[in-house]
Amino acid sequence: MSEVGLRADAERNRQRILVAAEELFLERGATVSLDEVAKRAKVGAGTLYRRFPTREALLAAASDERFTSVAEASRARDADYKPGEALCQFLEELALNTSVYQSLAASLGTVIQHGTPGCNAITEEGHRLLQRAKEAGVVRKDIRFDDIVCVVSAIAIAVEKDSEPAPRVAHLVDVLFNGMRVL
Structure with missing residues (x-):
């Protein structure tokens, strides 16, 4: 860009x-x-x-197109998914795209604050999906977007060295989501 x-x-x-x-x-x-x-x-x-x-500014710029694509794909499928499913799919894609560069996950929270179009799109879409899931009563009200970023970072770190990270990411997002679910 x-x-x-x-x-x-x-x-x-x-x-x-x-x-x-x-x-x-x-x-x-x-x-x-x-x-x-x-x-x-x-x-x-x-x-x-x-x-x-800063390194984070360069990482944000280098990740910009990936992050924009994740947010656009999420918005495009919005009508096809229930709120919880949409949030899970978004989290999986964000974790997979964060694990593209080894060690990016460790600074994801800082990277997405750099105001690039992709970083802004990820943040806006994450907030929107989280709010939608809260309003649907499938996610606890005390969950914040920052919480999600921390856990997505942890998931991305966990799969950085996996040759096929997608199945493990899906499993870990499911574990995360079950922890956020309203009981």
């Missing part, structure tokens, strides 16, 4: 940084050195830090 108002050369550098970050995050995880990202992107460290002042 490009930034509005960047000069053409600045936008090219931004895109090169994001491509390099994606490659390195996939290869070695979210804790890779930002200097290594700058080197692979063939830009100076100052260029990287002007665009992405």
Whole structure:
């Protein structure tokens, strides 16, 4: 996703940084050195830090399209799922997309606060689905979106090294959801 108002050369550098970050995050995880990202992107460290002042800002930008897709898919299937099912499906997809980069889950709560379109979409959709589930009486009233982010992070950490994480994510989301259920 490009930034509005960047000069053409600045936008090219931004895109090169994001491509390099994606490659390195996939290869070695979210804790890779930002200097290594700058080197692979063939830009100076100052260029990287002007665009992405923190690791979390770079992770948010690199995850932006995935997060946007999760939120859009959730909204698109809204009428097909009951409130609890919709929330569970969203949590599964968020956990799977958080586990794409090893170690991203450890900073998910900070990453999604960066205000990228994808981060905003995830947050808005998570709040909407949680509220819908509460109103339907299937989720306890004391559950907050921050609680869900913490548990999704834990689930994503638990499956980071699994070669086939989807079944385990589904099981762990079911365990989580049963803990949130109104008794």
